[in-house]
Amino acid sequence: LFTAFTGIGLGIAVMSRTPALRIAAPIGGYLCAVAAHALWNGSTVFGFGSFVLAYLVLMVPAFVGMICLAVWARTKERHMLTLALDD
Numbered sequence: 225l226f227t228a229f230t231g232i233g234l235g236i237a238v239m240s241r242t243p244a245l246r247i248a249a250p251i252g253g254y255l256c257a258v259a260a261h262a263l264w265n266g267s268t269v270f271g272f273g274s275f276v277l278a279y280l281v282l283m284v285p286a287f288v289g290m291i292c293l294a295v296w297a298r299t300k301e302r303h304m305l306t307l308a309l310d311d
Contacts, residue, residue, distance in 0.1 A: 225260075225283070225286055229254070229260060230253045232253050232293070233249045233254060234253065236249040237250050260282060260286065264278060264283070266278075267279075
C-alpha cells in the first residue's frame with residue numbers, strides 16, 4: 225500500500241503536461257509513502273489503542289481510496305479505448 229503512493233506520484237508525473245508537476249508529483253508521492261509508513265510503524269510503539277486508531281484513520285481510508293482510484297482509472301481507460309476502437 226505504501227509503495228502505491230510512490231506509484232501514484234509517478235503516474236501523475238507521466239500524465240502531466242506541467243514541468244513543475246512532473247518533478248513535484250513523484251517527490252510528493254514518495255513523501256506520502258514515507259509518512260504513512262512511519263505513522264503505521266509508529267502506531268505500534270504506543271500500544272494496541274494507537275494501533276487500532278492508526279488502522280482506522282490511515283489504512284482503511286487509504287485502502288478505500290486505492291479502490292476508488294482503480295475503478296476511476298479503469299473507467300477512464302475503457303472510455304478511451306472505446307473511442308479509439310470505435311470504427
